[in-house]
Amino acid sequence: MLGRYVTRAPRRILAGSVLLFLLAGVLAATVIEALALNRYEAPGSESLRARAALAEQFGTSTSNVALLVTATDGGSVDDADVAAAGAALTDRLAAEPGVGDAWSYWSDGAATLRSEDGRHALVLAWVPGDADHVRGDVLPALTERFAGTDGPVEVAIGGGDEVFRVVAEQARADFLRAEIVILPLVGALLWLVYRRLGPALVTLGIGLFSVVGTLAILRVVTLFTEVSTFASNIALVMGIGLGVDYGLFVTYRFREELARGLPVPDAVRVAVAGAGRTVLFSGATVAASLAVLFVFPFPFLSSFAYAGIAVVLTAVVGATVILPAALMLLGHRAARRAGRGRAERETGFWFRVSTAVMRRPVVSGAAALVVLLGLGAPAAGVDFGSPDDRVLPAGQPVRDLYDTVRAEFATEDADAVQVVAPSLPDAEIAPYAAALSELDGVERVDSAAGAFAGGARIAAAADPGRYADGTGAWFAVV
Structure with a gap:
């Protein structure tokens, strides 16, 4: 039925497709700004409840901003002028609009916030708000105000939100670069496959239709839910891939039927009935597989499902409706060149x-x-982990910051785990901290009762009131 309709009204179908493409382009042009810089968080999870309790009861939370302070001219962070600059920097950061809390080696006296060679120290901060606010509004302002040389110290900006702000910027830049590289390359490959410009351009056009259509659908989805900025990359890669792949199925079947001597309308109908069914089944399989991502409570993964399913939908429509209409008009101009028919297929x-x-x-x-x-053998030893700054290329300032932290600091306090006990009596703080410090993989536990390691107290708390409020307490586990 679809094949018969396509052969009866190919010009109307193509005119409608061009209009739809232009309308989708208008929506797609605004999608990048509408996509969210979301975090790798599951709504309603225990970690988010603990973070909310920290903010509400204690006025602090997990650090999402880090300043690496380096003493210039080979000095030490314990030098009087450097220490004064570091303490002042901590106070200035804490007073910045949008910053909820800030602490550092100079304010807390935690030795692990000082590098082993004494040249570096960390200032950590918590900036409340969603990822778009923190990464889009607060971090650029903090970078402008604090990054660079300030008297006896040099300051670099890091933290989890800064890492993924840079990752998102990199993804957006890569999206544009990928378009510039992928489209001419795929076009050249299609010409080599077809040896004719017409079908090569039409097949590439189906890929473009899928990309633009997917971006337009994502723009509509952003009106109702959060969609990750990385969904645009999925749209580009999968859109070109599936659009061209499905286009090849239909075009090759059409050319085979022409080579057998069928008239153009009959060849189109047979191609849609045969290869079109394959495309529909393949699309349904891919879409069903991607729909499984909705099971996971992470908006990041749901965004991949939205993008992937939209790609499948647009690629299938392009290959089974738009492409056959174009082939109907191209006719024998899409056929194999003379001498490349049955003999080639059999030799x-x-x-x-x-x-x-x-x-x-x-x-x-x-x-x-x-x-x-x-090919699969290396997967037997795969070690999965959460993405961090190492997904960025070497030379990025935030990557260099964390390379320094890994090389020069005994522990990574910026990634400390917070344990919240909202109703823990003061008398139980020390025993609980000691028990936490005995767990495998724990280097140190900071609490209102002091710092603990291996079940023993190793230092007094510089600011006990920071970790307890008289009704409950929280612990930083490194």
Whole structure:
């Protein structure tokens, strides 16, 4: 039925498709700014409840901003002028609009906030608010005010939100670069495949339709829920990939039917009925697989599902409706060049490969299995982890900051785990901190009763009131 409709009204279909493409382009042009810089958080999780309790009861939370302070001219962070500058920097940061709390080596006296060579120290801060506010409003202002040389110290800006602010900027820049590289490359490959400009441009156009259509759909989705900025990259990569892939299915079937001598309308109908069914089944399978991502409570993963399903929808529509209409108008201009018909199919490389496989199916299957196992062998030792600054290329300032922290600091206090006990009596703080410090993998626990390691108290608390309010307490576990 679809094939018959396409062959009856190809010009109307293409005119409507062009209009739809232009309207989608208007929506797609605004999508990047509407996408969110969301965090890797699950709404309603225990960690978010603990963070909310920290903010409400104690006026602090997990640090999401870090300043690496380096003494200039080879000095030490314990030098009088450097210490005074560091303390003043901590106070200035705490007083900045949007900053909820700030602490440092100079305010807390925590030795682990000082590098082992004494040249660096950390100032940590908590900036409340969602990721868009912190990364879009507060961090650029803090970078402008604090980054750079300030008297005897040099300051670099880091923290989890700064890392992923830079990652998001990198993703947006990569999106534009990828468009510049991918489209001409895919166009050239399609010309090599078809040896004709018409079908190459039409197939590439289906990929573009999928990308622009997906971005437009994402723009609509952002009106109702949060969508990650990385969804745009999924739209580009999958849109070009699926759009071109599905286009190749339909176009090759159309060319085969022309080579068999069918008239153009009949060739289009057969291509839609045969290859179109394959495209629909493939699209349904991919969409169903991506829908599984909705099971996970992370907006980041849900965004991939929105983008992926939208890509499938637009690619399927493009390959089964728009492309056949274009082939109907191209007609024999989309056919193989003379001399590349039946003879080529019966003597070409893929004909010889398939013939050899059918002659020895067991040997061929075993060889393919060995190759697949070899390719998959490295996955046996894969070590999954959360993304951090190391996803950025070397040379990025925030990557350099954390390279310094990993190399020069005994522990990474910026990534400390906060344990919140909203109704813990003061008398139980020390025993609880000691018990926490005995857990495997724990280097130190900071609390109102002091710092603990290996079950023993190793230092007094510089500011006991910071960790307790008389009705409850919280602990920083490093």
